[in-house]
Amino acid sequence: MEAIPGCDTIWYIPNFITEDEEQYLIRKAGKTSHHKWKHLGNRRLQVWGGEILQNGTLLKQPLPQFLVKYPNIISRLKSTSAFTSSPHGEPNHVILNEYLQGQGIMPHEDGPIYHPVVATISLGSHTMFHYYQYANEPSGQRPHEAGRSIDPNPVVSLLLERRSLIVTTGEMYMGHLHGIEETNQDDILQGALVSLKTGDSTEIANQHLLTDKEIIKVMEYGGSLKRGTRHSLTFRDVGRVAKQTLICNT
Numbered sequence: 575m576e577a578i579p580g581c582d583t584i585w586y587i588p589n590f591i592t593e594d595e596e597q598y599l600i601r602k603a604g605k606t607s608h609h610k611w612k613h614l615g616n617r618r619l620q621v622w623g624g625e626i627l628q629n630g631t632l633l634k635q636p637l638p639q640f641l642v643k644y645p646n647i648i649s650r651l652k653s654t655s656a657f658t659s660s661p662h663g664e665p666n667h668v669i670l671n672e673y674l675q676g677q678g679i680m681p682h683e684d685g686p687i688y689h690p691v692v693a694t695i696s697l698g699s700h701t702m703f704h705y706y707q708y709a710n711e712p713s714g715q716r717p718h719e720a721g722r723s724i725d726p727n728p729v730v731s732l733l734l735e736r737r738s739l740i741v742t743t744g745e746m747y748m749g750h751l752h753g754i755e756e757t758n759q760d761d762i763l764q765g766a767l768v769s770l771k772t773g774d775s776t777e778i779a780n781q782h783l784l785t786d787k788e789i790i791k792v793m794e795y796g797g798s799l800k801r802g803t804r805h806s807l808t809f810r811d812v813g814r815v816a817k818q819t820l821i822c823n824t
Contacts, residue, residue, distance in 0.1 A: 581730055583745050583746040585740070586739070586741075587738060592645075593737070595737075596736065618672050623635060626667070631814040632666065632667060632814065647807070648664055651665060666810075675699075676801070681752065688812055696734045698804050700735050700789065700799060702754065703732045706726075706729065707725055708722045709725045726771075727772055731768060733781070735784060758800065760801065764795060766781040
């Protein structure tokens with residue numbers, strides 16, 4: 575994996591899966607029973623691997639076979655060494671988020687329940703992924719007070735291509751928030767700058783790692799990239815696991 579310049583705790587891997595594997599995973603997600611979807615105000619999601627109890631313990635459930643067999647995503651993630659130092663050496667909890675065009679997620683932290691590494695695969699559409707810090711908070715410090723204001727201008731911004739993998743760990747996981755602005759399209763200025771809702775712009779830190787020809791052209795000359803429906807597969811390792819296992823009725 576190649577780290578993002580100036581930030582050695584973020585890695586970006588383009589084309590982590592193939593186009594056929596992408597379509598296969600999208601089909602599998604779409605065939606899941608309707609009752610497994612959890613509907614939130616701005617998106618819907620599924621949780622695989624079990625239920626996290628109020629005490630932060632995972633009531634484990636087997637992961638879907640299409641993650642542990644073809645296309646064998648779990649083994650592929652292990653081969654990146656991203657989870658080498660995690661309690662189980664591999665992810666045991668996965669969230670599938672569905673973002674329709676125009677949907678996003680507010681800046682947030684994943685919290686201490688998970689080992690400080692998260693890996694996300696993007697399916698179906700690109701998106702802009704931003705890292706933020708609390709206002710007037712020195713970089714790397716993790717505030718514990720509730721209700722702290724967030725600096726609206728990101729400290730690092732990445733363009734996540736379809737089929738790419740983004741891994742966040744260490745200080746960027748523990749000391750920062752991450753989020754996706756709600757917009758139908760991402761407006762790119764010449765020089766690989768993306769416009770923000772604040773009216774400012776920020777540099778796309780992984781521009782040199784992008785491989786999509788259309789996106790690269792827009793990076794060079796400027797333009798707009800329309801978003802489509804995006805599914806994200808987010809992999810984490812929950813350290814505390816209950817002895818009993820949640821029965822799967824699929």
